[in-house]
Amino acid sequence: MNMYWAFGTVLTLLAITAPIALAFGFGGATAARSNLAPLRWIGKAYMAIVRGIPDIVFFLFFVIALDQAIEYVRHKIKCPDWDQPIRQGSDFVVCQAAKLPLGNDPQWMHEVYGFSLAVLTFAIVFGAFAANVLFGAMRAVPHAQIETAEAYGMTHRQSFWRIVVPQMWVYALPGLSNLWMVLIKATPLLFLLGVEDIVYWAREMGGSKTPNFTDYPHADWRMWYFGALLVFYLCFTKVSEVVLDRIMVKLTRGQATAAGEAQRKAAV
């Protein structure tokens, strides 16, 4: 039964991560476009650093780093009169009240906490890629349109929200759909973050079972379980491809792009 719930875990992760990563990306892209130099540097550095390094490194790094950062901040707030150093040799020691989740919390709190750390990590990594795509898309919106908007007396902010943002999606969609495919294919890495996902259960349930421990003994079936996962991901990719193509057709309607022009000609 848990194996089927694990598919739910993966789908939930995708459903939650995609909007958050998009928000991170939007933030990064607007920061990189900003007129304020330090903000621009932050945006560009965010995009450059995350993209240059294998993202599995980030997955392994952020989970510990975020965990320690949160506990460190809570430690500073909740136990101001703690006098021992936090790093004692190879140990990371904070006071009991600063532990997250608290030692006496129920099991589901631990699972939810682990899962949210995973979501945040995915969002940070994929946010950088989304930022890059959106940054390019914002620049692809024909410049004459922004100038026209400003000639009509719109402020910088108005022209950004009313002209650039509605139109950038058609330019961003090829990049974003590619990113979605990669995000789907990155979900098995959840396993490395310690979440009990489908990879975990495929390994657990597929391993050989002896009659002593289970009613359904079988030999080593892990190959078949992973084969099933392979098929699951292939179907998922195919469905996404079809859906994204439909969205693209919808978004192109009436746009000043080659595809939009072709649509207009076909309709005439």
Added chain:
Amino acid sequence: MTCYETIATYAFRSIGYGERLLPRSDFTLCQQFTLIGSGMIWNIYFGVLALLIGFCIATLVAMGKANPSPYARKPAEWFIFVFRGSPLFIQFFFAYFLFLSLKGVYPIFSPLTSATFGALVVLVLNTSAYTAEIFYGALQSIPKGDTEAADAYGMTGWPRFKRVIWPTMLRLAWPAYTNEAIFLFHATTLVFFAGFPAFQQRGDALYYASYFADKTFNPFIPYPILAGYFILMTLCVIGIFGLINARLNRHLPSANRKRLRIRPQIIR
């Protein structure tokens, strides 16, 4: 132990020379640099071999996909779809357990259950699929005039392919292929996290980095070291591929040559 001794002891630890025991306490910065660097040997081994073998297979698959005959096209399309549509992580797991089952029946498969050969096979097939798609795209965008000129000279078959189609395809595909090479090196970090066992703790760079992070509970030292190594390697790849790019485009006047634009992206 001085740093020089550490390097002498651990520099080739990942391929089985030098001290068997990994350091267990009092980790020095030098030990971390040396061991993680030693692990890079594996990343380079997987990356270089997979690139070389994958290049040849990819050319064949791309020609197959561009072939009008369905007997050549369909298998190539399916090969590309299966390997591009599913996560590399799951492919590693599936392949490992597949080889494990095969080994039970035919002992001849036993070398494939080790990372050295088994993971290499998976990486080769995976990169062939991605590269074949790039090459196929390049084949489709070969200027019509080039092939028409070849026909006008009466070239057919092998000389036509070798002197006209293949060089033009490489020229067009090269920037995208450079990106693919960078991803491939990033993807090599997955090997020892996906089923394949690290025999006698001989692992790749990420294996040692996570070893240190687990032991010291401090991710802020080993992972940045690993990131540094990977950035260095990415720069090397870009340098070598840039040289080949210059050689491929040597007939063009230098001002017209397109500079390689590197857009490193994501794992699969």
